[in-house]
Amino acid sequence: MQTELHKILKIVSLAERLKFELRHSWLSNGRQESVAEHTWRVSLMAIMVEPLLSQRVVIEKLLKMIIIHDLVEAEAGDLPTFDTMSDDALKKIKQQNETQAIKNIKSTLDNELGQELYDLWFEFEHKDTYEAKVANALDKLEAQIQHNEADISTWKEIEYEMSFMMEKHVNFEPTLRNLKDLIEADAEKKLLGAGIDLENIKK
Structure with a gap:
C-alpha cells in the first residue's frame, strides 16, 4: 500500500506543473490560462452536456480520458495547434514527446492503473470510440x-480562421454541432465587433 501511494504522489506532484504550464489562451481578466x-x-x-448526447457514454471513462489527455503536457509542455497544423516536423516532435511522457507515467505507476491511463490516453489520440470523439470535441470547443x-x-x-474550423470535430454528434454553432456565433460577433472583415475568413 505505501509503495503504491508513493507512486501516486509522484504523479500528483508531476501534475502540479500543469498549474503553471501556460496555454496560448488568455482569460477575460487578462491573465494567461494554465493547462490545469x-x-x-x-x-x-x-458533465453538463452528457445528458444531452444522442448516445450513452460512460461518464467516468469520459472524465478520466479528459483529465489524462493533458497530463502529458506536465512533461512535454503545451504546443498550440496553430504552431503544428502546418509544420509536420514539429507535429511529429510533439507526438514523440507526448508519447514518451505517457510511457513515463505508465512506468512510474507500474501497475494496472498505469496501464489504464496509458490506454485511455491512446484511445483519446486515436479518436475511434464515441467517448474519445466527445472528449476531443469538448477539448476543441472549450478552447474556442x-x-x-x-x-x-x-x-x-x-485564430480568426480557426474559429470556424470546428465542424470536423463535432459532426458525429447533434448536440455538439449545436453547441459549436453557438460558440461560432459568439466568435463571429466578437470579430465583427472588432471591425474584422469575415469575408475571406469564413470558408
Missing part, C-alpha cells in the same frame, strides 16, 4: 470559448 484550468473546464463541460472570452488583442490572425 483548461482541463478543469473541459471536464465540467463533459476561452478565445471568445478573451480580449481580441490576444488573438493571432490564424
Whole structure:
C-alpha cells in the first residue's frame, strides 16, 4: 500500500506543473490560462452536456480520458495547434514527446492503473470510440470559448480562421454541432465587433 501511494504522489506532484504550464489562451481578466484550468473546464463541460448526447457514454471513462489527455503536457509542455497544423516536423516532435511522457507515467505507476491511463490516453489520440470523439470535441470547443472570452488583442490572425474550423470535430454528434454553432456565433460577433472583415475568413 505505501509503495503504491508513493507512486501516486509522484504523479500528483508531476501534475502540479500543469498549474503553471501556460496555454496560448488568455482569460477575460487578462491573465494567461494554465493547462490545469483548461482541463478543469473541459471536464465540467463533459458533465453538463452528457445528458444531452444522442448516445450513452460512460461518464467516468469520459472524465478520466479528459483529465489524462493533458497530463502529458506536465512533461512535454503545451504546443498550440496553430504552431503544428502546418509544420509536420514539429507535429511529429510533439507526438514523440507526448508519447514518451505517457510511457513515463505508465512506468512510474507500474501497475494496472498505469496501464489504464496509458490506454485511455491512446484511445483519446486515436479518436475511434464515441467517448474519445466527445472528449476531443469538448477539448476543441472549450478552447474556442476561452478565445471568445478573451480580449481580441490576444488573438493571432490564424485564430480568426480557426474559429470556424470546428465542424470536423463535432459532426458525429447533434448536440455538439449545436453547441459549436453557438460558440461560432459568439466568435463571429466578437470579430465583427472588432471591425474584422469575415469575408475571406469564413470558408
